Structures are given as C-alpha cells and as structure tokens.
Amino acid sequence: MSATHFQLDPQGRLLHFLTIEGLTRRHLTDILDTAESLHGVAERRVKKLPTLHGKTVVNLFFEASTRTRTTFELAAKRLSADVLTLNIATSSAVKGESLLDTLRNIEAMQCDMFVVRHEQSGAAEFIARHVKPHIAVLNAGDGRHAHPTQAMLDVFTIRRHKPDFAHLQVAIVGDILHSRVARSLIHALNILGAGEIRVVAPRTLLPAQVENLGVRVFHCPDDGLRDVDVIVMLRLQKERMEGALLPSEPEFFQRYGLTEERLTLAKPDVLVMHPGPINRGVEIDSRVADGPRSVILEQVTNGIAVRMAIMSITLGNHARPAGEAV
Amino acid sequence: MHILIQGGRVIDPAHQFDAVTDLYVAVGRVAGLGQPPAGFKAERVIDALGRIVCPGLIDLCARLREPGLEHKATIASETRAAAAAGITTLICPPDTDPVIDEPAVVELIRRRAEAAGYARVRALGALTHRLRGERLAEMAALKEAGCVGVSDGGRPITNARVLRRALEYAATFDLTVFLTPLDPELGSGLAHEGPVATRLGLSGIPAAAETGVIARDLELIRDIGVRAHFGRLSCARSVELVARAQAEGLPVTADVAVHHLHLTENDLVGFDSRCHVRPPFRGVRDRDALRAGLASGALSVLCSDHQPHEPDAKQAPFGDTEPGVSGLDTLLALGLRLVRDGSLPLPTLLERLTAGPARILGLDQGHLGIGAPADLCVFAPDADWLAATLRSRGQNSPFIGWELPGRVTHTLLEGQIVYEA
Numbered sequence: 001m002s003a004t005h006f007q008l009d010p011q012g013r014l015l016h017f018l019t020i021e022g023l024t025r026r027h028l029t030d031i032l033d034t035a036e037s038l039h040g041v042a043e044r045r046v047k048k049l050p051t052l053h054g055k056t057v058v059n060l061f062f063e064a065s066t067r068t069r070t071t072f073e074l075a076a077k078r079l080s081a082d083v084l085t086l087n088i089a090t091s092s093a094v095k096g097e098s099l100l101d102t103l104r105n106i107e108a109m110q111c112d113m114f115v116v117r118h119e120q121s122g123a124a125e126f127i128a129r130h131v132k133p134h135i136a137v138l139n140a141g142d143g144r145h146a147h148p149t150q151a152m153l154d155v156f157t158i159r160r161h162k163p164d165f166a167h168l169q170v171a172i173v174g175d176i177l178h179s180r181v182a183r184s185l186i187h188a189l190n191i192l193g194a195g196e197i198r199v200v201a202p203r204t205l206l207p208a209q210v211e212n213l214g215v216r217v218f219h220c221p222d223d224g225l226r227d228v229d230v231i232v233m234l235r236l237q238k239e240r241m242e243g244a245l246l247p248s249e250p251e252f253f254q255r256y257g258l259t260e261e262r263l264t265l266a267k268p269d270v271l272v273m274h275p276g277p278i279n280r281g282v283e284i285d286s287r288v289a290d291g292p293r294s295v296i297l298e299q300v301t302n303g304i305a306v307r308m309a310i311m312s313i314t315l316g317n318h319a320r321p322a323g324e325a326v
Numbered sequence: 327m328h329i330l331i332q333g334g335r336v337i338d339p340a341h342q343f344d345a346v347t348d349l350y351v352a353v354g355r356v357a358g359l360g361q362p363p364a365g366f367k368a369e370r371v372i373d374a375l376g377r378i379v380c381p382g383l384i385d386l387c388a389r390l391r392e393p394g395l396e397h398k399a400t401i402a403s404e405t406r407a408a409a410a411a412g413i414t415t416l417i418c419p420p421d422t423d424p425v426i427d428e429p430a431v432v433e434l435i436r437r438r439a440e441a442a443g444y445a446r447v448r449a450l451g452a453l454t455h456r457l458r459g460e461r462l463a464e465m466a467a468l469k470e471a472g473c474v475g476v477s478d479g480g481r482p483i484t485n486a487r488v489l490r491r492a493l494e495y496a497a498t499f500d501l502t503v504f505l506t507p508l509d510p511e512l513g514s515g516l517a518h519e520g521p522v523a524t525r526l527g528l529s530g531i532p533a534a535a536e537t538g539v540i541a542r543d544l545e546l547i548r549d550i551g552v553r554a555h556f557g558r559l560s561c562a563r564s565v566e567l568v569a570r571a572q573a574e575g576l577p578v579t580a581d582v583a584v585h586h587l588h589l590t591e592n593d594l595v596g597f598d599s600r601c602h603v604r605p606p607f608r609g610v611r612d613r614d615a616l617r618a619g620l621a622s623g624a625l626s627v628l629c630s631d632h633q634p635h636e637p638d639a640k641q642a643p644f645g646d647t648e649p650g651v652s653g654l655d656t657l658l659a660l661g662l663r664l665v666r667d668g669s670l671p672l673p674t675l676l677e678r679l680t681a682g683p684a685r686i687l688g689l690d691q692g693h694l695g696i697g698a699p700a701d702l703c704v705f706a707p708d709a710d711w712l713a714a715t716l717r718s719r720g721q722n723s724p725f726i727g728w729e730l731p732g733r734v735t736h737t738l739l740e741g742q743i744v745y746e747a
Contacts, residue, residue, distance in 0.1 A: 006596070021525070099642055120643035121527040122597030143645065145527030183527060207524040208532075 006125065013317040016128045016137040017310050019146040020187040028191055032156050034309035035302070041078055042304065051312045052081035055112040059085040060102075060127075061140070062118040067276050067300060068140050068150070072115045075307035084111075099123075100130060107132060113315060114138070121145035121180075136314040138307075144178050150275055151184035153306040155192060157299050158230055161271055165192045171224050171266075172215075173200040173256060174234035174283050177207050177245075181275045182234060190214045200224035200256070204245040221256055225265040232273045233258050236283045249282050258284045263293065271295050327741060328352050328367055334374025334704060338381065339677030340684075340693030349379055351700040354741035359694065370743075372736055374704050380676045381692045382414025382701035382737060383658060384683040386581055387557055388632035389650075390416065390447065393434060394423025399634040399719040401435065405444035407654045407717035409745040412703030412734040413630075414445050415691060417683070419504075420452040421479035427452035427463040429471035436472060444744050446701075448687070450477040450504055453492045459483040462492055466499050474687045475555070477504035480604075482539055484510060490546050497552035502686065504555045507539035507564070508605050516645050518560075518608040522591040528644065531606050533561040540567050547576055555686055556580040558631055560605035562615030569624040579686050580624065582616050583631035584660045585651050587669075589613075589724060599640045599647040600724040603631075620678060621670040627686065628678040630657040634720020652720030656713060658705065659730035666731055672707070700741040709733040 007016040014027060041047055057076040061069055069085060076083045088102060106114075113136045116124045121143030128137035141147040162168060170189055176182045176199050189197050190213075199210060200218045211217055218224030225231060240246050263270065272284075272294045280286045289296060329351040336359065337344045343359070350358035350366055357363045385408065391399040408416055418435060420426035426435070432449045439447035451468030455461040457479045465476050476496050482505065483489040496503045512535035517523040519530025540556060544567065547554045556568060559580050568580045589607045601607060619625040633650025640647050661675045684692030691699055713728050715721065737745035 098638060099646070118643060120645040122645075123643035125597055126643045142643070143527050144529075180527060183525075208519045208530055209521045209524055212521045212524065 006128065009317060014314050015317055017148055017314055018124050018128055018137065018139045020148045020151050020184045020191065021146070023191060025191055025193070028152070028155070028188060031152055031306065031309050031313060032159060034313060035152070035156055035306045038308045039302070039305040041308070042301070047078055048080055049078060050080050052076065052079040052315060055081045055315060056110065057081045057083050057113045057115060057311070058106055058111045059083065059115045059140075060088060060106070060117070061086065062088045062116075062123070063141070064089055065117055065140070067303070068117065071300065071303040072140060072307055075304050075311060078304065079308055079311060099126070103127060103130060107135065111135060112318070113311065115140050117141045119143055134318060136318050138310060138314065141180055144180050144183070146184045147180040148184045149303070149307055149310055150181050151188040152310065153299055153303040154185050154232065154273060154275070155188050156306050157273065157295055157302050158271065160302075161295070162229055165189075165194050168194045168230065169196045169198070169228045170194055170230040170232065171198040171200055171228045172232045172234065173221060173224070173258065175205045175236050175240065176201050176210060176234070177205045178237065179234050183213070185232065186213050186215055198224050198228065202246070202256070205240070221262055222265065225262055228266045228270060230271045230273060231258060231266060233283050235275065235277065236279055253282055257282065258288050260285060260287055260291070263288055273299060276300065327369055329370045329372065329738070329741065330368035331372045331374050331379055331702070331704065334377045334379035336379045336694065337673050337676050338694035339673050340381075340681035341695060343694070344673055349694070349702075351702070351738065351741050354700055356694050356696055356698045356700050358696065372704060377704050377706050377735060378672070379702060379704050381680040381694055382703050382739065383412050383679045384415040384417070384687070384689070384692050385413050385632065385654065385657060386417050386627050386629040386683045386686070387419060387583070388416040388630055388654060389421075389634070390418055391634060392422070392438060393431065398636050398639070401438040401447060402442040403719045404632070404634065404654065405439060405442045405447065409444040409737045409739070410717050410734060411654050412658050412705055412737050413654060414701035414703070414737065414739050415689070416445055416447050417474065417687065418447055418449050419477055419479045420450050421457060421481065425452050425457050425479070426450065426473070427455055427457070427468070429467055432468065432471040432473055445739060448472070448474045450475050450479070452476065453478050453496065453503065454483060454488065457481050459485055459488055462495055465496055465501055469499055469501055474689065475502040475504050478506055480506045482506060482508060482510060486542065486546070489543070490550070493546055493550045493552045493554070497550055502553040502555060502688070504557055505543055506557045507536050507543065509535045509539050512538065513605070516602070516606070517594055518591045518606040520591055520609060522594055526594060526597065528594070533563055533608070536561050536605055537563045537567060540564055544571050544576065544578065547578060551577065553577040557629075558583050558586075558605060559616065559625065560586055560608050560612060562612045565615050565619035565624050569619070569622070572624065579626050581627035581629050582620060582625045583653065584628055584657055585631070585653065585724070587613060587617050587620065587664060588660060593724065597644040598724065599642070599644050600651070600722055602640075602644055602647050602649045603651055604649040617664065617669045621674060626678060626682040628657075628661055628675070629683070630654050632718070634718050635722045637721065640722050650722065651724065652716055652718045652722045654718050655716040656723065656725050656730060658703075658734065659711070659732045660725065662707060662732040663730060700738055702736070702738040703734060704736040705732050705734045707732050
C-alpha cells in the first residue's frame with residue numbers, strides 16, 4: 001500500500017498528512033477553506049481556539065529547522081494543545097537509539113500527534129506505519145520526498161492573491177533535484193488544476209524524467225519566467241558546489257538568480273515566493289526578496305493558519321470513530 | 327547407503343537428459359539411470375512419481391554472514407535453509423569479516439560447513455588485500471586453500487591500474503575473476519534513476535553506473551584474456567554488452583539474481599525497504615531483457631544473491647536500511663514461476679541453476695553422469711506454497727506473502743538425505 005492511500009481512512013478522510021500525491025481537489029480545498037476561517041484568529045486579542053484542548057502534539061525534528069518548527073509550535077498552541085518539541089538531531093539518535101525505539105518512548109508519553117521532520121525520504125510514512133493508530137502523523141519534510149504543509153501554505157498564499165488557478169502559470173526555479181518543497185507543490189498545483197507548472201534549472205539540478213510529474217522543463221530563465229503569475233525560488237544549499245552539481249554561487253546567481261531585471265519578464269502582478277531560508281545574492285536579489293512583488297513573509301504568516309487547519313482536520317478525523325459520517 | 331529414486335522426471339541439463347525413469351544412488355555417487363548397477367540393493371526408496379529429479383542447485387552468490395556478522399545468520403542456519411530449498415552448493419563471496427584474503431578464513435568456512443553437514447560451501451577469495459582495491463591478495467595461496475575463484479566481493483576496484491594487475495595476476499594462476507559492476511560514486515544512490523525515484527525523492531542510480539564499469543572491464547579482459555564473470559546484472563544494456571563480448575569470443579559470463587526477474591522500480595512505491603537492493607530494481611524493460619538474457623544464455627547463471635538480515639536492518643526509513651534480500655528459500659520457486667509464465671523452459675531454468683554455475687566454477691558437480699557426486703534435488707513442480715516464514719534466519723524478503731510454485735521434497739548431499747519434507 002502506498003502513502004497515497006495509507007494516510008486516508010476507508011471513507012477517504014485524512015488520518016495523517018504525509019504527502020500531497022494522491023489527494024483529491026476536495027481534500028485540498030477543505031484544508032484551504034478551513035485555513036481561511038482560522039486566518040483571523042491571529043488578529044484577535046486572545047489568539048487561541050479550544051479545538052485541541054487536552055491534546056498533546058510532539059514535534060519530532062530529526063533535522064534542524066527554525067521556521068517550520070516554530071510555526072507548527074505556534075499552530076498547535078493557538079489550538080490550545082500542549083506542545084513538546086524534540087530536536088532529536090542533537091539528542092538520543094546520536095547515542096545510537098534506533099528510530100523505532102525513540103518512537104516507542106515518546107509514544108509511551110501518551111501523545112496524540114507527531115509532527116516529523118527527517119532527512120530520509122519516506123521517514124514520515126515509516127513513522128505513521130509504526131505508531132499506535134490513535135496518533136496522527138504530520139510530515140514536516142522528509143528527505144527530498146515531500147513537504148506537504150509547505151505546499152499547502154504556498155497554494156493558500158497564491159489563492160489569496162490569484163484565486164483563478166485555471167489560468168495560473170507558475171515557475172519553480174532552482175534546485176528541483178533535492179527539493180521536497182518542489183515535489184509537493186507540483187502535486188498540489190496539478191490537483192488544483194493550475195494552468196501551467198514550469199521548472200527552471202540546469203540539468204544537474206533536475207531529477208530524471210521530471211516532466212512525468214506534470215511540469216514543463218526550462219533550462220533558461222529568460223524563457224521559463226516569461227509571463228508567469230508566480231515565481232517560486234528554491235533555496236540553494238552550499239553543498240551543491242562540492243557535489244559537482246554547480247560550478248559556483250556567482251555563476252548560479254548570474255544564470256538563474258532572480259533579479260529585478262529578470263522579474264520584468266513575468267506578469268506585472270507576479271508573486272515572488274520562497275520557502276525560506278533565503279540566500280540573498282545566491283538565488284534571489286535582496287531588492288526582489290524585499291520588493292513589492294515578494295510575498296515571502298506572508299507565506300510564513302499563512303503557514304500558521306494552514307498548519308492549524310491540517311492539525312484540526314487530521315485529529316478531528318481520529319476522534320471520530322470509523323464509519324461515522326463527516 | 328543405496329537409494330532408489332523411483333519414477334520421477336529426471337532432468338540432467340548437462341547431458342540434455344530429460345525422461346521419466348529411476349535414478350540409483352550408491353556410496354554417495356550417481357550409480358545408474360534407468361537400470362540398477364550390478365549388486366544394487368535399495369535400502370531406501372524415494373517415490374518421485376510426478377516429481378522432478380535434478381542435480382542439487384548451485385547458488386553462485388550467497389552471503390552466509392559468517393564469519394563476522396553472526397547476528398544476521400550463520401553457516402549452520404543458512405546451509406540448513408539451503409538444503410530445504412534444494413540447494414547443495416553455496417558460493418560465498420569474500421566480503422566476510424575477516425575478509426577471505428587468507429587461507430585460514432577459507433579453512434574456517436569449510437570446517438563450519440562440514441560440521442553443519444547440510445550443503446557444500448565454497449569460497450571466493452579476495453582480489454585485493456582486505457578488498458580495499460589497493461594491494462593484491464595472495465591469490466595463489468587462496469586457490470591452493472580451495473577458493474573457486476577470486477572476487478571484488480561487491481566492492482568494485484575503482485583504480486584501473488590495480489584492477490588490471492589483479493586480473494593479470496589471477497590469469498597467471500588460471501583463476502576465474504568474479505566482478506560486481508557498480509561504480510561506487512555514480513552508484514551511490516538508493517533507487518533506479520527514473521520516474522519512481524524522482525517521485526519518491528530517492529537518490530538515483532543511473533544505468534551507466536553499471537554499464538560504464540562493464541565497458542571498462544571488458545576492455546581490460548580483452549587485453550589480458552582472463553576468464554571473467556559479471557555478477558548481478560540489472561540493466562538491459564548490460565545484457566547487450568555481455569552478449570556482444572561473448573559473440574566476439576571474449577571469455578566472459580554473467581548472472582542475474584532471481585529477484586531482479588520479478589520486481590521493478592515500481593515495487594518501491596510505499597518505500598518498502600524489503601525492495602532496497604543493490605543494484606536497484608530497474609524498469610520493466612530491464613527486467614524483461616534480463617529474463618530474455620537468461621533464456622538465451624547471455625546470462626548463464628541464476629542466483630539468489632542471498633543477503634539475510636536481522637529485522638532491525640530493515641526497520642527504518644528506506645535510506646537508513648541495509649540493502650539485500652534473503653533469497654535461498656525462494657530461489658527455485660521464483661525460477662519455476664518464470665517457467666510458468668513462459669519466460670523459459672524448465673530444463674533451461676535447471677541448467678542455469680546447476681550445470682551453468684558448475685561450468686563457470688570448474689566443478690565436477692551439477693550433473694547426473696555416472697560417478698558424479700549424488701547431490702540431488704527432488705521437487706513437486708505443481709505444488710504451490712505460501713511464502714509465510716522463511717527457513718533462512720533472514721526474513722527480509724519482498725516475496726513473503728506470495729503464492730509460489732514448486733515444493734522441494736528431498737535434498738541429497740553426496741548420497742545423504744539432508745532434507746525431507
């Protein structure tokens with residue numbers, strides 16, 4: 001059984017949130033609509049809802065993260081859950097404890113939800129398959145495979161500005177090969193019926209037969225960025241130079257970096273997005289990152305509402321006995 | 327002990343013999359076919375009606391995990407599983423701990439196998455000291471100690487100068503060289519580079535990680551004239567390269583692991599760590615080319631590539647698991663499944679499991695000529711069984727839960743019944 005079906009109950013409701021692949025448009029629009037209704041909570045004087053009162057959410061971060069971890073923490077707290085964050089990269093995993101042993105121990109603390117980030121593709125699904133059935137698992141990034149909550153906050157941000165997806169042209173630029181963000185976003189945009197999804201990168205940063213994911217491939221940004229509605233820049237890791245995937249940061253910036261000049265190729269109302277953290281002067285010019293077309297900080301804010309939505313939907317489905325109508 | 331195996335379909339691929347007849351075993355040897363030798367008095371009669379009687383299988387690549395990794399399996403545990411699967415000879419690659427690069431290790435393996443008494447275990451010696459690819463191993467001494475060939479032990483020699491000298495030195499002592507072509511750098515990924523790896527976000531191993539090494543090695547083999555065997559091919563293009571070299575008269579052979587004839591990259595969906603193997607499962611076209619290569623003889627051996635693991639080795643996210651399949655239990659059955667699918671005729675399958683490997687190893691086994699060691703396998707070809715638990719200590723098999731054809735009923739090792747269902 002694949003993750004696609006594994007994260008759903010027999011009625012097709014989300015029990016875990018592991019990957020976008022295989023979900024329906026209905027699943028995604030439910031999340032987006034719920035997120036929209038939760039979006040106002042942050043503006044209230046008391047920024048809390050009682051939805052997850054009495055529930056315990058554990059953030060299991062086997063890989064370092066600041067923004068994803070903190071927005072998950074905030075999302076859980078705004079839903080009144082108790083939150084525990086474990087940075088396992090620096091604790092027991094180092095002492096040689098196996099992933100399953102770590103899981104069993106945390107499970108014994110009677111938690112209701114695991115938010116997992118791990119450097120290995122498939123780790124979130126592995127954990128979901130091995131935890132007790134009452135626990136919901138949310139994937140906060142597994143290797144190169146998926147980062148589904150990021151994809152949801154990306155499409156949420158796009159929808160708030162450009163609700164008509166049918167004519168939407170989106171360019172994803174940079175290190176597609178190593179990017180879980182790109183994979184999940186491509187699935188989400190395809191499911192929501194986006195007009196055209198482009199990937200723009202040199203061949204060393206594209207995975208084999210990437211066009212099978214439902215994208216158009218461009219090697220040159222001058223073609224790839226033309227008339228697009230959204231540009232998603234991906235973070236370029238410094239390790240890529242050592243892996244002989246790229247010659248240097250300056251050469252990458254010169255050929256693929258998003259500058260004000262390149263930005264003019266896109267539609268005038270283009271949205272500039274980035275999952276963060278950004279490398280100024282490597283994949284994006286500061287003037288663009290901080291400029292009027294950038295919605296990068298809005299993405300961060302939206303991440304809280306979207307994660308609140310996903311947490312309440314999955315835990316809500318766990319609370320309901322199987323077979324009961326939605 | 328005189329044993330009569332009565333009324334079975336006797337298939338001896340080495341002699342192109344295939345008929346329903348009686349087989350007579352006396353003092354550990356094949357003593358007669360069709361009619362009893364003089365003075366034969368059966369002390370034991372095995373009714374083989376409706377069954378196949380063939381030479382005991384020779385598994386060209388089986389890791390028994392001893393010495394060094396006894397928490398995974400032992401020579402005793404795995405030879406016992408082999409006997410129940412109709413396998414009477416196992417070839418053990420040199421990547422044990424310590425490495426098989428000195429006669430003492432060969433001797434240890436031989437003794438442990440003899441003490442267990444279920445199957446013959448023959449060792450491949452190391453090509454280089456500690457399999458490090460730097461200095462030559464003492465190949466002449468290894469040959470004298472009983473090694474049936476020398477091998478890179480799954481760690482291809484990247485330094486072409488060292489490889490060339492290792493091949494020359496092996497040729498000097500008339501040793502066959504067993505190579506596993508997979509470039510450690512280009513092949514450092516987790517899955518076949520293709521649409522499935524892209525979707526799952528697993529790092530890719532391109533076909534060129536295998537074909538590039540084969541192409542280089544073939545040029546060295548052509549220069550030196552050493553007998554060489556490529557183990558565990560996974561790509562269509564590799565079969566082509568080997569077949570072309572054979573057509574040119576190069577002394578080159580190759581094998582395939584039986585799981586590569588059944589599974590493809592598509593079986594990785596769901597991150598099933600039991601499908602984590604090296605080389606990786608590739609595309610459907612590759613699988614079909616491997617099947618065709620086995621039928622045509624470009625691939626002259628079918629092996630299990632047995633790699634038993636303890637449960638923990640596979641209980642982790644895909645990339646953190648150890649590669650390999652526990653393959654002894656299912657070698658014959660998965661082969662018979664190919665026969666049932668029409669991929670190749672039964673005698674051809676049995677040839678690839680008996681006479682084929684014996685020829686490459688230079689062993690007087692794998693045939694039923696009068697006087698040959700009575701290593702025999704008797705099986706019911708139409709008896710299906712459910713692969714639930716394996717007899718190997720390693721339960722790491724993607725075929726658990728499969729309904730498989732062919733149940734072994736008797737295995738004889740040098741005329742002794744070592745397994746009886």
